[in-house]
Amino acid sequence: QQPVQSPQAVILREGEDAVINCSSSKALYSVHWYRQKHGEAPVFLMILLKGGEQKGHDKISASFNEKKQQSSLYLTASQLSYSGTYFCGTVPAGGFKTIFGAGTRLFVKA
Amino acid sequence: DTGVSQDPRHKITKRGQNVTFRCDPISEHNRLYWYRQTLGQGPEFLTYFQNEAQLEKSRLLSDRFSAERPKGSFSTLEIQRTEQGDSAMYLCASSFSGEMNTEAFFGQGTRLTVV
Secondary structure (H helix, E strand, O other): OOOEEEOOEEEEEOOOOEEEEEEOOOOEEEEEEEEEOOOOOOEEEEEEOOOOOEEEEOOEEEEEEOOOOEEEEEEOOOOHHHOEEEEEEEEEOOOOOOEEOOOEEEEEEO | OOOOEEEOOEEEEOOOOOEEEEEEOOOOOOEEEEEEEOOOOOOEEEEEEEOOEEEEEOOOOOOOEEEEOOOOOOEEEEEOOOOHHHOEEEEEEEEOOOOOOOOOEEOOOEEEEEO
């Protein structure tokens, strides 16, 4: 039931791009993306509600393919502040609770 | 409103003792969630409330765990007869339920250490 995230870890140089993938074995109603820095609470990034929907703000965007039950988070021109662990959370069709993946650790170096 | 607040931030307890944590959600949020997070893992769902009703409880949650939200506002999570395996960060989150899911906002968590 837990969504699968890939890759498990990414190391980038400042300015490089990254893609984090999230896939579920269940039909999904929505996908949520969060970023968590060490010792802090997860911080909401965005929610995607419709199949094929794409959203973005600043240089972080995401897509949701409802038919494939997959979502991807795109980070472009990464900044040092992007470092942290990114979690996707999936809400199954007909459900209310968000189930989180194991996370993708992103480290951006200068 | 300053967001979701949790108390205490840290708790060290001896094995076998009972502990209780409190969560104050964002005031207009009717949904409240409890999650547990261990090092290197994502938040693991424990239970959630809509207003004062506990609508779902994880099967992973033993009978030693109980949660309440008596007036549909703050919530408490109690762990009885704590075990070392209970050591984790306990996160509370709240959201507003309308016609669609909305984002959940997390508190800073309560870090429990059972010695």
